[in-house]
């Protein structure tokens with residue numbers, strides 16, 4: 001195994017001293033980059049891109065060639081697990097994901113297999129191995145998965161949703177059925193993330209994109225409980241290094257204490273959260289990732305820099321902050337804007353770490 005040349009991201013997640021605040025961007029590989037669109041066209045479509053380890057590696061590295069990012073994230077999708085369970089995933093042009101066989105009843109849940117990561121999902125592990133080798137220790141590689149609740153929303157709704165009527169109906173009318181589904185998903189995610197770690201992922205992140213649509217009590221029972229099960233099942237040390245785990249519930253600002261109590265290493269924050277308050281609440285337990293509004297990247301350089309300064313000041317001095325957007329980058333931002341962002345984070349953050357080195 002090669003030694004890491006830049007381990008700022010891993011160190012910040014463990015709240016160890018760093019020379020400057022690390023940064024990566026959610027969805028950093030994507031359509032705002034012309035080279036991404038060219039590679040996707042070469043692959044044919046999005047899932048073919050995910051299934052081609054060489055091209056998945058290529059698009060993973062594209063943002064790192066443009067910007068001084070402190071981490072790479074596996075190019076794949078959270079919906080690979082339901083696809084491997086046999087639900088028949090497709091992405092219609094400009095439409096978002098669709099499942100041919102959504103989950104409707106007890107029989108569907110009973111018949112769901114738990115995918116073997118080195119069989120049905122081997123293409124993901126091959127991508128991890130290829131990217132890990134190509135990075136050659138330059139920066140760490142982040143592996144990821146969806147949370148059980150977020151995966152279940154797509155599986156029950158049959159695709160993206162605004163109102164979540166089908167899964168909420170299941171939640172209140174057939175809660176036992178939903179719990180069975182979530183439990184199978186949690187087991188699948190544990191196997192999947194542990195396989196990514198063995199294949200080369202040096203940190204993992206769980207995307208709970210839709211946890212924020214749950215009622216207060218329901219969040220604990222239907223989302224957090226299963227993320228807790230995942231944290232408990234993950235490999236936490238591998239090849240002599242801690243493998244940090246980050247939980248990100250979009251809209252989860254009210255539940256930070258409960259999330260931190262799962263034993264995860266870090267929490268991802270969306271842009272509705274005050275970073276200073278979040279640090280006061282849970283900063284003694286976990287690192288924090290985030291959290292500028294992705295729309296800030298529509299602004300000019302001066303405004304982007306102002307937002308960076310403010311965010312760094314909100315967190316304050318010391319380690320434990322990984323700079324990021326509060327959600328994925330928009331596909332129509334100028335590819336110049338992330339450069340202003342990344343460079344500003346590195347430049348302005350140094351004095352917040354001056355006493356540490």
Ligand code: CP3
Pocket residue numbers: 025026027028029030031040046073074075076077078079094095096097144160207208209328
């Ligand atoms: O961050 C990265 O650069 C890694 C790649 C990544 C993708 N999806 C690539 C992708 C990651 C981490 C994801 C996670 C993901 N996928 C989430 C959780 C993250 C979040 O945003 O909260 C969710 C909810 C999905 C499901 C999904 N995949 C949707 C709803 C869509 C369609 C969205 C759209 O804008 O069309 C996808 C497709 C997808 N996944 C794209 C990319 C780059 C766009 C596909 C394309 O190239 O057309």
